[in-house]
Amino acid sequence: MSTFKKTTLVLALAGASLASTAQANEVEVLHWWTSGGEARAANVLKELMEAEGYGWQDFAVAGGGGETAMTVLKSRAMSGNPPSAAQIKGPEIQEWGELGLLGDLNGVAEAEGWDELLPEVVADIMRHDGQYVAVPVNVHRVNWLWANPEVLEAAGVEMPTTLDELFEAGEAIREAGFVPLAHGGQAWQDATVFESVLLGGQGSEFYQQALVDLDPEALGGEQMIDALEDFKRMRELMDEGMSGRDWNIATAMVIEGVAGFQLMGDWAKGEFTAAGLTAGEDYLCAAAPGTEDAFTFNIDSLAMFRVTDDEEREAQQALARLVLEPTFQEAFNLAKGSIPARPDLDMSEFDNCAQQSLADFQRTAEEGGLVPSMAHGMAVRADIQGAIFDVVTNYFNDADMPAEEAAERMVSAAEAATF
Amino acid sequence: MRDSLPMKNTSATPLGAGAKRSTPSGGLQAWLPRLVLAPSVAISLFFVYGFMLWTFVLSLTSSRMLPSYDFVGFGQYSRLMANERWWVASTNLMIFGVLFVLICLVIGSLLAILLDQKIRQEGALRTIYLYPMALSFIVTGVVWKWLLNPQLGIQAMVQGWGFESFRFDWITNPDMAIYTLVIAAVWQASGFVMALFLAGLRGIDDSIVKAAQLDGASLPRIYWRVVMPCLRPVVFSAVMILAHIAIKSFDLVVALTGGGPGYATDLPATFMYAHAFTRAQIGLGSASAMLMLGGVLAILIPYLYSELRSRKHG
Numbered sequence: 001m002s003t004f005k006k007t008t009l010v011l012a013l014a015g016a017s018l019a020s021t022a023q024a025n026e027v028e029v030l031h032w033w034t035s036g037g038e039a040r041a042a043n044v045l046k047e048l049m050e051a052e053g054y055g056w057q058d059f060a061v062a063g064g065g066g067e068t069a070m071t072v073l074k075s076r077a078m079s080g081n082p083p084s085a086a087q088i089k090g091p092e093i094q095e096w097g098e099l100g101l102l103g104d105l106n107g108v109a110e111a112e113g114w115d116e117l118l119p120e121v122v123a124d125i126m127r128h129d130g131q132y133v134a135v136p137v138n139v140h141r142v143n144w145l146w147a148n149p150e151v152l153e154a155a156g157v158e159m160p161t162t163l164d165e166l167f168e169a170g171e172a173i174r175e176a177g178f179v180p181l182a183h184g185g186q187a188w189q190d191a192t193v194f195e196s197v198l199l200g201g202q203g204s205e206f207y208q209q210a211l212v213d214l215d216p217e218a219l220g221g222e223q224m225i226d227a228l229e230d231f232k233r234m235r236e237l238m239d240e241g242m243s244g245r246d247w248n249i250a251t252a253m254v255i256e257g258v259a260g261f262q263l264m265g266d267w268a269k270g271e272f273t274a275a276g277l278t279a280g281e282d283y284l285c286a287a288a289p290g291t292e293d294a295f296t297f298n299i300d301s302l303a304m305f306r307v308t309d310d311e312e313r314e315a316q317q318a319l320a321r322l323v324l325e326p327t328f329q330e331a332f333n334l335a336k337g338s339i340p341a342r343p344d345l346d347m348s349e350f351d352n353c354a355q356q357s358l359a360d361f362q363r364t365a366e367e368g369g370l371v372p373s374m375a376h377g378m379a380v381r382a383d384i385q386g387a388i389f390d391v392v393t394n395y396f397n398d399a400d401m402p403a404e405e406a407a408e409r410m411v412s413a414a415e416a417a418t419f
Numbered sequence: 420m421r422d423s424l425p426m427k428n429t430s431a432t433p434l435g436a437g438a439k440r441s442t443p444s445g446g447l448q449a450w451l452p453r454l455v456l457a458p459s460v461a462i463s464l465f466f467v468y469g470f471m472l473w474t475f476v477l478s479l480t481s482s483r484m485l486p487s488y489d490f491v492g493f494g495q496y497s498r499l500m501a502n503e504r505w506w507v508a509s510t511n512l513m514i515f516g517v518l519f520v521l522i523c524l525v526i527g528s529l530l531a532i533l534l535d536q537k538i539r540q541e542g543a544l545r546t547i548y549l550y551p552m553a554l555s556f557i558v559t560g561v562v563w564k565w566l567l568n569p570q571l572g573i574q575a576m577v578q579g580w581g582f583e584s585f586r587f588d589w590i591t592n593p594d595m596a597i598y599t600l601v602i603a604a605v606w607q608a609s610g611f612v613m614a615l616f617l618a619g620l621r622g623i624d625d626s627i628v629k630a631a632q633l634d635g636a637s638l639p640r641i642y643w644r645v646v647m648p649c650l651r652p653v654v655f656s657a658v659m660i661l662a663h664i665a666i667k668s669f670d671l672v673v674a675l676t677g678g679g680p681g682y683a684t685d686l687p688a689t690f691m692y693a694h695a696f697t698r699a700q701i702g703l704g705s706a707s708a709m710l711m712l713g714g715v716l717a718i719l720i721p722y723l724y725s726e727l728r729s730r731k732h733g
Contacts, residue, residue, distance in 0.1 A: 067697050074485055095484050095699070185591075185679050241570035243591045244677045383483065386698035390504055390682060397593050397681035 025311040026055030027319050029302065030076075030086040032069045034062040037270065041335040048322045054315045059083055077101060077305075084316050088134065088303040090125060090378040096303060097128030103306035103313070104131040108320045117324070117342050119365035125378070126301060134303035135320040136341035138333050141357045142265040142296040142373040143196045143288040146251070146272070151178050151260040152284075159286045163200050163230055166261070166289040170237040173260040181237035182259035184245035187393040191375035193234055193263045194392045198227040200290025204369040207294070211374040214384065220411040228395060228403035235396065237261075254283065263288055265298060265376070269337035269353060278351075285353040287360065294369040295360050298376040299341065387413035471712065478705035486701055495706035505707065508685040511597050512714075515686065516665035518601045519608070523661055524654065526605065527612025532642055534613070535620045545617065548610035556607065560674025563603040564590070567675075593683035596676055600668070600684055603675055608664060612657050619653035620646065655725075662718050666711065687711050 027049065033042040039060070046056040061069035066087065076082050077099075088096060096102050109115070109132040114123065118136065126134045145166075147159060155176035157169040170180035183189060199207045202223045209218035218224065239259075242250070251271040253259035262268065272283045279285060287294070302323060304316050322328055329340040334349060339358045343365070347355050364370040372378035377385055391413050395406035478496070481489045499505050530548055534541055551559065566572040569588040577585040589595035623646060631641045669688040676684040678693075685693075687707060695704025 071696055078485060092484075092699075099485065186677055187679070187682070239570065240588055240591050241568050243568075243596075243680050244564060244675075382697065382699040386693065386700075393679070394681040394683075397679070397683065 025053075025315050026057055027085055027312070027315045028057040028059050028083040029319070030059040030061065030069060030073055030083045031302075032061055032066040032087060034060050037335040041332040044331040045319075045322060045328050048325070048328055049315075049319060052318055052322070054318055082305040084307055084312055085302045085304050085319060087137075087300060089299060089301050090372065090376075091381050092377070093125065093134050093301065093303050094128055095381070097133055101305055102128060102133040103304050103316065104133055105135065105304055105317065105320045106132055108132075108317045112321060112324065114324070117344070119343065119361075119370065121365065121370050121372070122297075122299060122341065125299065125372070134301040135323045137300045137302060137323055138329075138336055138338035139341050139357075139361060140265050140267060140298040140300075140338045140376075141361070142192060142298050142376060143199055143291045143294060144264060144266055144268070144353075145196075145286050145288045146254055146262045146264060146268055147284040147286070148254045148257050148260060149282070149284055151176075151254075151257055154178070155260065157260075159284055160289045161286075161292065162290050163197065167233060167237070169260070174237075178257070179239040179253060179259040180261060181234065182250035182253040182262040183234075183238045183242050184247050184250045185243040185397070186246070187389045188375055189247055189250075189264075190393045190396050191389050192265065192373075194227075194231050194396070195296060195373060195375050196263050196288035196291060197231045197234060198224075199294050199296060199371070200288055201230045202227050204291075204294040204364075204371050207296075207371050211388075212372060212379045214380060214414040216411045216414065219414055220407045224407045224410060225403045228406050231392075231396065232403065265373075266337050266339075266353065266357060269351075273337070279353045280351070285356070292360070293364065293367070294371060295357075295364040296371055296373040297361070298373045298378055300338075384414055474705045474708050474712075477701055478709050480702050482701040482705070484699040484701070491702075495702045496710075498703060499706050499710070502703075504682050504685060505687075505690060507682060508687045508690040511684060512666065512686050514597055515600055515604070515668065516662065518598070519604050519665050520658055520661045522601065522605045523609045523612045524657060526609040527657070528616045528647075528650075530609065530613040531616030531620055532646075534617060545614070549614050550610065551607045552611040552614075554607065556604075556668075556671040557674045559603050559607045560671045563599065563606070564675050567599050567602075590676065591680060593680045596680060596684045600671060600675060604664075604668070604671055607671075608661060612661070615653050615657050616650065619650045623649050655722075659718065659722050663715065666715055666718075687714075 029045075031042060033039055042058075042060070046058065049056045061072050069087065073082070073086050073088075077096075082101060093102070114126075114132060118126070122136055122139070123132075126132055126136060145159070151173060152158070152169075155169070155173040155178065157172045158165075160166040160169045173180040183193065195207070195211060198211070206218060206223050206227075209215045210224060247264055247268070248271050250259070250262055251264065251268045252275075254262045255272060255275045255277065266285075269279070269285075272279070277283050286292075302319070304320065307313050307316065324342055326340075326342075326345055329342060329345060330349060333340050333354075337354075339347075339350070339354050339361060343358060343362050347358055350358075361370070374380060374385065374388065379385070380388070388410065391406055391409045395401050395403070395409075476488075477486055479490050479492060480487055481491045481494070534544060534548075538544070567587070567590040569575065569586075569591060574585060574587040577587070590599045627645060627649070628641060631645050636644070667688060668686055669692065672678055672684055672686055672689050678685045678689050688711065691704050691707045691711065694700040694707065
């Protein structure tokens with residue numbers, strides 16, 4: 001008897017929770033901004049929405065990379081009950097768009113002039129089939145080199161601007177008794193270093209051909225082999241305790257003066273800030289060696305699902321408008337370490353790393369060199385990205401694999417992943 | 420169930436009276452257990468076996484991010500067979516499974532025999548050895564990750580003692596990292612195997628051992644020739660339990676090595692998770708899940724067979 005009662009109770013609860021999805025004039029937003037600063041930043045958006053008389057139903061799913069959130073989103077979408085908006089980024093927006101699940105934001109986009117406001121590369125990612133279906137929240141730069149100035153001084157080196165300089169500086173730092181490059185041996189971190197090294201050694205045009213367009217000639221060619229060899233050399237700059245280390249532990253090594261450099265996206269700044277350090281004084285930031293004319297971006301965005309209710313639709317449009325408004329852009333990006341998705345904002349509140357980031361963002365958007373980050377799911381579909389990760393991380397950790405073989409595997413990874 | 424029966428007698432009568440009238444021989448009582456069990460049977464049929472079937476169906480489709488029903492035959496299986504990472508994962512499972520089960524059995528039975536020598540403080544010792552089992556694999560994984568880290572753990576400690584040339588950096592070496600999983604898993608599970616063996620040893624009739632002693636057999640010989648053969652059922656259940664722990668291993672890998680270096684310590688479970696849930700390849704993930712199910716069945720069916728057979732004999 002009790003089993004049955006429990007079962008009915010569970011079913012009833014499940015039914016109730018299913019029924020409590022977005023009401024009219026309310027948006028339900030699925031996101032994974034759950035860490036302290038991020039959650040506060042998301043709360044700003046909620047308050048903005050409520051100030052305009054819309055409801056905000058928070059649907060936060062914890063888990064840094066958003067894997068859990070995506071699983072939840074898929075099950076919600078499959079049961080025909082998606083939230084009004086969800087944190088979806090990069091090519092995944094296109095996948096959801098192809099399933100016909102996303103609604104368009106053309107009304108807001110036109111009224112707010114998104115076409116002029118957003119750089120073309122960014123706007124492209126937000127559009128499916130020519131229609132705006134998502135709104136960018138922030139821009140992270142991935143190709144950063146972070147450094148501890150005290151370690152550099154002790155070793156008598158400057159911030160390197162080319163890969164060769166980095167290797168030289170690394171040797172000096174090693175001799176001075178420090179770890180040259182802090183790194184964590186996880187596939188995505190390996191890929192982050194790989195794409196920065198490839199970009200630094202071979203330039204953004206080759207990056208575009210190989211890691212974005214997946215041109216087999218580029219993937220298997222000489223330049224790729226060079227890039228892979230540079231990448232393997234980076235291993236000499238790392239310490240042996242790196243396997244499985246989280247990125248923030250690696251950042252902590254730079255903060256504590258154990259290591260000299262780290263190649264990591266600008267979310268690392270959150271760690272420096274939390275440690276009470278000031279950009280430019282207590283820690284240094286520069287474009288990854290050889291990449292000062294390039295910018296690998298990682299953009300968080302909110303995609304809007306198709307809704308039938310007019311009032312909910314209106315709330316969605318308001319959400320999209322508010323996300324790009326200066327108040328939210330500034331509050332959110334100050335908390336997250338990224339830069340605003342609209343380049344026309346006053347940046348005086350931001351630190352000089354962020355200001356440099358924005359300047360480079362605008363410059364590369366105009367002159368070329370603004371490329372999506374492969375390691376952070378902005379360039380290629382998740383399955384191809386995974387297959388490339390496998391090759392990169394396996395090559396990096398296998399002392400015996402020649403770069404030629406890795407390049408061949410890279411070509412077949414790009415092919416085999418598609419069915 | 421036991422609670423509900425007296426409740427029925429004391430509760431209001433209409434139901435009881437009606438039941439009595441239609442089935443005077445207490446038919447409701449015969450039906451009640453089935454009625455009560457029906458929902459949970461239906462639920463497990465649906466959620467376990469139904470979803471197994473669904474996974475199989477999905478493994479025949481080209482599903483990527485969301486399930487689709489575009490059937491491609493056994494295409495996903497042939498892709499899986501061509502996938503190098505899958506073979507690394509399967510080979511790892513063989514290495515890990517065999518070593519884990521064997522070493523646990525050896526250490527577990529040795530500990531049990533040693534504890535069986537009527538020593539002092541046996542209870543305390545038993546608890547100490549059994550306690551690792553109370554930890555989750557996540558905790559075990561994190562602790563061993565630190566112990567095995569060459570700059571924090573055992574290597575650093577021994578080098579700190581002055582043995583500068585000492586090296587124990589398996590966790591950073593793609594060829595050796597899989598053995599670190601074995602170390603951590605053995606540490607966790609051998610105490611449990613010990614408890615199983617100890618219970619088995621206590622169940623052996625003293626008179627058999629005494630008879631062997633009268634015949635002049637030495638203690639090791641008694642254990643090897645007399646006691647161990649009596650423990651065959653214990654060995655069998657221990658192997659069953661350990662084997663399925665090995666096949667299901669997921670959390671240990673995630674916490675200890677994260678599948679690395681590279682994907683050198685990937686196991687089928689982590690492979691399946693990565694492909695189905697983070698790489699938008701549900702079809703391929705389902706195919707690997709079906710092969711894992713096949714692996715479990717290969718162990719389970721002989722077990723069920725022997726169980727049923729022995730019951731028939733008994």
